[in-house]
Amino acid sequence: MANPAGHDTLREVDLDRFFRPETVAVIGASDTPGRPTTLNWGRIRAWAERAGARVYPVNPNKETVDGIPSLPSVLDVPDELDLAVILVADAMGALEQVIAKKARFAVLFAAGFSESGQEGEERQRRLEELLATGGVRLLGPNTNLNAFESFRDDLPGRPIALITQSGHQGRPVFQGQEIGIRFSHWAPTGNEADLESADFIRYFADRPGTGAIAAYIEGFKDGRTFQLAADHAARRGVPIVAVKVGRTDVGRSWAKSHTGHLTGADAVVSAVMRQYGVTRVDGLDELLDTAAMLARSAPPRGDGVCVYSISGGTSAHMADLLTAAGLRLPELTPDTQVALREWIPGYLRINNPVDNGGHPTGDWRGRRILDTIVADPNVDVLVVPITGAFPPMSDKLVDDLIAVAATTDKPVCVVWGSPAGTEPAYRDALLGSSLPVFRTFGNCVTAVRAFFEYHAFARRYRSGWGGSMDLGTSPGAGAARALLVPGAVLPEHRSKELLSAYGIRTSRDILCTSATEAVAAASSLGYPVVLKVAGAELPHKTDLGLVQVGVGSGREVREVYARMVERAAAATSTPIDGVLVCEQVSGGVETVVGIATDELFGPTVMFGIGGVSVEVYRDVTFRVPPFDRDEALRMVREVRGLPLLLGSRGRPAADLDAVVDVVMRVQQLARDLSGELAELDINPLVALPDGAVALDALATAR
Structure with a gap:
């Protein structure tokens, strides 16, 4: 598992020496026909020579390999060694010699390590222990030799x-x-x-x-x-x-x-x-x-996509897919439409998508149309689906696309739909250009959406590392830490104390150990109230009938109290802490905020639409600290239930700022208590028009 409080910087590795070595040794090199090591030796030798490196075959059973003197051991390499490629079965023995040689890098081709079960995991553990004794950096094991390909x-x-x-x-x-x-x-x-x-x-x-x-x-x-x-x-x-x-x-x-x-x-x-x-x-x-x-593709100025084709059906199909993917197809400006109408018949669509009907593509009008579209300020990406090869018209269209793309930094994306892919317009012209070229509508849509999303991300991104999001430690961390007992689950009232230490608003609750205390508590809070059994061994109280909402009188408090204590005794042999009498908070949207410990990323913050059905609908999303307030807001906005928070069917909108406040405070809690807190579940956190209130919470210590 990643150490959540551990390293905050990447290690320094001089990979230039790996990809551009001066000396390379191939352990197990062979020129015996038909041997896999012969093929691999040939590939590595050719790559090393292209890189200008000196290459040494190492094989104690051969005097020469392909006419090059073979060395009995990697220790006999006369120079400092940048890269050793290990092809022999005795990988560990060879690696020991590579470490003794003080090589900078090694590649271990062999399999049979952690990918192969318990014995392999033990072999890899010993391998990692061996690596820790020397300064060599290792690629592999269980790797191919693809680093030594020929790159055009x-x-x-x-x-x-x-x-x-x-x-x-x-x-x-x-x-x-x-x-x-x-x-x-x-x-x-x-x-x-x-x-x-x-x-x-x-x-x-x-x-x-x-x-x-x-x-x-x-x-x-x-x-x-x-x-x-x-x-x-x-x-x-x-x-x-x-x-x-x-x-x-x-x-x-x-x-x-x-x-x-x-x-x-x-x-x-x-x-x-x-x-x-x-x-x-x-x-x-x-x-x-x-x-x-x-x-x-260069970064876009905006997010407008225009579709241009010779067929209304093709245009409609592509426009449907782009729109369904959340991409925007703006109308072209009036000036652009006036210009396009000079070359495109009046019965064809020109506002976006643009359908030219086919014939203008084959003559001088095709280039005029393309120049006009890419000049439109509402167009940031042009998508041109060509559903079939139809020379010479398609040849002329491809030539025009390549020419117009050279005049603009707006991406001109071409979908070549012919299943053959042997046409000169595709094979010789499009593939020789720098245009983004696709064979399917779906891949084009995926790529265009990724293009806009990445550059929107790049414009807003602010790194959370290097101190820019160092929140320090909350003043409430000490009080929160004191509540945690290793391995124990905190009952609801203690879990809410944990939240309060971080300034998270909770419902007003009073823990009672008798019906008389419960009546007094309800009177002080004001009716109606909520009654809940309090106990660490009862995490799913609603399922057990241990929560009652809308309790409206002292008599009803006594009845519910007695019934709940009886049910709790049947549900668990562990004594309960009592019964919580809680203020009843009406309205709002039930959300959930929590912390889980991921096996790889450590403390992870969750947000979603909450309530008793959270595990059914699973409308939740996650972030891993550190993240800023803007990222927390994006987190809130990406759940499917966002319309509920924005107000629907005449209901008031929730206070998203308050929800984001809670998410940020929970992140701080996760960072402060990463070594002590395993899980936290605030469900529901009710998002109100003027704040957010935690109605229930459950924390588990590590």
Whole structure:
């Protein structure tokens, strides 16, 4: 588990020496035909020579490998060693020699470590202990040799840097080179016994010109370092697009068996990605297309999308998908529409989407139309779906699109719908350009939405690390800490004391141990009141009939008190603390605010629509500290039940500022008591038009 109070900075790793070494040793190099090590030796040697490095084969059973003198041991390498690639079965023995050689980096190709069960986990533990004895940085184990691929430098646009925990899952992304998408690096991190995704995110974000980072992640070695790395990339303005497996129980179990990582609660993983502007996608095709869109496109000035095609049906289909995704299709300005009507017949739509009917595409009018659309101030992205190849008209359209894209920094997105993909207009022209090109409507919509969302995030982002959100320790932390008993559940009245120590408003409650006390308490609070049994062993009191709302008289208080005590005795053998007599708060919207301890990210703050059905509807969202007030407000606004808080069916709107105040105070509580508090549940927190009141709470100590 990540240490919630631990490291707040990323470690320094000079990965230049990994990707641009001066000396490389390949342990287990071979030139015997048909051997896997022969193929791997050849790949590494070619990569090292392209990098200008000296490469040494290490194999005690051979005098030469491909005509190069073979060394009996890595200790015999005559130079300082930057990179050692271990291909032999005795990985631990080879690594011991690499450490003795004081190499800077090593790659461990072998599998059979934490991805392979209990024995493998023990092997990886010993491996990590061995690494701790020396200064070598290790990539792997259970990794492929994809870092040593051939990277084309003849492709346009800013490059994508690729990180994958599975080499095979990265292959279809890396093959984007074959359709004109440029890549600069590929880091296959495997089990991450040492080097992890966060190290490479930081390195790639710091490299000038990186257009985007694409990642296939099965699990995080450390949730904290992922937060720090994502923050680093956000501050550098480098977008990250990621596939993160583990959405389902099956996916989580396979991710564990594959890489040995904890996968984390998926809802928390998604929340952390939103918090740091990481675009999460589902498919490898989406990963490639979205990363390419972000890498190739300048930041937008606004959020307007225009659809242009030769078919009304095509335009309507694409417009539906874009609108359903929450994207805005503004009307073109009157001046633009007047200009377009000169070239487009009067029976066709020109206000957005724009339908030219086909014929203008094949002559001089096509370019005039495109120039006019991209000049419109309401247009920030142009989407052009071409549902089929129809040369020569489609050839002319593609030429015009490429030409007009060269005159603007507004993205011109093209969807080439032909299933063949062999047409010269696509294969030679579009793929040789720097335009964002897609094969499906869905991937185009996903990428355009991610484009706007990322740049909206980038404009507002303020890092929470490095002291800018250091809230210090609350004056109430000492009083709150004194309430916690290790491993114990605090009953409601004690849990509310915890909240009060942090300035969170609670209902007025009086703990009573007799019916007579309860009547007196109700009279002092004013009728009607709420009665609840108080006891740590009764967390779900409503389900047990141990809560009564609307108690309106002294006689009724006595009756309810007696009935509740009897029911509590049947429900638990543990003595109860008494019965709480509580003021009844009417109106408002029931919400829930809480703290959970995530296995990867540590203390995690939850907000959602609350009440007795919270576990049914699960309309909740999460954030991991640190986050600011604006982020807390976004958290509140992203629940599906937001219309209830904004006022619906004539009801007054809730005081969102007060709700955000509670979320921020709960965050402070989570940070102050991260080592002592395991869980906190405020349900319901009633959001009123003029404040927010905690009506129930339950805290659990670690």
